[in-house]
Amino acid sequence: ATNHRLWPEIERMVEAQVMMAKMGIGECGSGWQLFAEDGEMKMYRREEEVDGMVVDPLKAVHVVKGITGHEVCHHFFSPQYRYDWETTLEHMTVLETISDDTLVFLQTHKRIWPASQRDGLFWSHIRKLPNEKDRDGPDIWTVVNNSTDHPDYPPNNGKCVRVFLTVCLLCQTTVDPPKEGMPLTRDNLSCKITYCSVVNPGGWAPASVLRAVYKREYPKFLKRFTAYVKNQTQSKPIMF
């Protein structure tokens, strides 16, 4: 729905986030440090603080066989799967359904001692993008999540401190064609996933605790989420 109050912001954020996600780590500016590696998954972060709070930008790249970018983005965007893969989630509500590709979420995350509990209120938008490199190749799919306001849920008015986040999941599918006359199967699929996130904790939390949480939770999240998508799709028809 292009006539919604958030549309101009969504357009701007999607364009900016997709451009950043497409850039290699080298081009993304200096200061990225590899902090986790597991097979094809590589996680980088930059150590940044705003008003003494850790807001370390994170960029992860991963290559997963047997799934498509559409399937990855569909399972990331759709609320009905979220409790299955998002382990730090305590509660999730869809506050607004702006259109079938744009939702507004309110989420509370499990408390991380000794910091106070956090919640996040953000719009989430899923979009297919043309594959510029290979016109007749599979499309690129992306989901962008960005903090927003909602009149009924002002920040920090209850037990939770409101985090401010911007997240981009960008997926590029590669099809390795089967032998002449052989059917296309999931063995011919590979998906390059780029996950970028900046989470401002919204209020004081010990830097050492936050960095330890990020170091533990982000690799776990991406591995768990991608394994979940493989598991959910393995016996289903391919969704391009």
Ligand SMILES: O=S(=O)(CCO)c1ccc(-c2ccc(C3CCCC3)c([C@@H]3C[C@@H]3c3ccccn3)c2)cc1
């Ligand atoms: O990609 S998403 O949009 C997927 C939808 O859920 C998303 C990802 C992460 C968060 C998030 C929000 C707050 C916090 C902290 C900050 C201070 C205390 C709680 C964390 C901590 C880092 C840990 C974390 C890392 C990865 C996954 C989940 N948890 C993460 C929110 C949304």
